[in-house]
Amino acid sequence: MIVKWLRPTLAMAALLWLTGCAMLAPAPPNDQRNVCEIFREQPSWYDHARSSQEKWGTPIATQMAFIQRESSFRSHVKPPRQRLLGFIPWTRPSSAYGYAQAQDPVWDEYEDEAGSLLARRTHIKHATDFIGWYNARTHRMTGVSLHNPEHLYLAYH
Template identity: 35%
Template sequence: MSVSRIVSSSSLASLLLCACTPAPPAHPDDICSVFHEKRGWYHAALRQEKKWNVPFSVPMAIMYQESGFHSNLHTKRTYLLWFIPWGYVTTAYGYPQAKTDIWQDYQKATDTSASRENFSDSLDFINWYVTNTKKQARVPVTDGMRQYLAYHEGWGGYRKRSYASKGWLMTAARKVGARANVYAAQYSSCESDLKDKGFWSWLF
C-alpha cells in the first residue's frame, strides 16, 4: 500500500471519529442558547426535571463544571517512564466525569446500560446523585453549591467535610451555585420561546 493511501486512510478515520463525537454547545454560559442549539438536550432536561423533581439548572451547572459539556473527556493522563501513555489519573469520564465504580452503582440501581458519553444518560446520573445527596446528607436539590461539594467529594467525604480545606474546590462550588441561579433566570426569559409550536419546530 502506498504512503499516500495510508495517509488518506488515516485522515479519513480521524474525520469519521470527529464526526461521531458531538461538539459542546457554542455558548455554554447561556442556557437559552444551549437549548436552542441542542433541542434534544432541552427535551431531555424537561423530562428529567419532571421525573426527578430536580430543577434542571442544578445538574446542568454541575455537568458544565465537570466536563464543559464534552462527551468523551478523560482526566489527566499518566505515563510510564515519563513518556509512555499509561492510563489516566482516575476513571472519571464523559459528560458527568463520573468514576467507573459510582457509575456502575447507578447502572445497577436504575437497571440501565447507560453511557457516560450520552447526554441524557449523564444528566439522569447527575439527577440520581443529587437526589441521593438529599436523602443521605439532607442537602436541598436546589442548593447547587452544596450539591456540587457532595458530587465532587462523595457522600462520605461530604459528611466528613473533606472540602473544607480545599479552597479551589470551594471556589468551584460557588461557581456552580451561581451558574445554576443564572441558568434558572435565563430560562425564565426564554421558556415560552423554547416551547415546541408544532411539527416544523423539530426541523428548525
C-alpha cells in the first residue's frame, strides 16, 4: 500500500524539481542587439556585469558582447554533437558549456584562481566574472587593452 502511494509522490516530486530547475534559467533576451533592453529584462545581469567590471576591468559592453556571441544568452548551451555514420549522436567537439562557452581546462583554472567550487557556467554572475578574469589574464600576459574587445575576443579563442 505504501509503495503504491510513494511512486506517484516521488514522480510528482521529480517533475516539480525538474520544472523548478528549468525555471531557474531565464529565457534569452528578446532583443539581443540592445544591451539596455537586456538589462531591463534581467536587471540582476547588470549588477553582475558591473561587479565583474569593478573587479577585473573588462567593460560591461565587452562582457555582454562575448556572451551574446558565444551562447546567444542561452545558459545551458553546448556545441552540437558530432554524428557517427551521419546519424548517430556521438561526442561533442569540445567541453564548452554555458553562457561564456568556457571549456573544462580553463574553467578549472578559473575556479582555482578566482572563482569558487560553487561557480557554475550556467549562471550569468559566474559567466561575467569568468570573462572578466579571462580578459584580465589576457591583458597581463599579452598587453592587449581591456578596451579592445576585438583583440580580446581573438585571444578568447
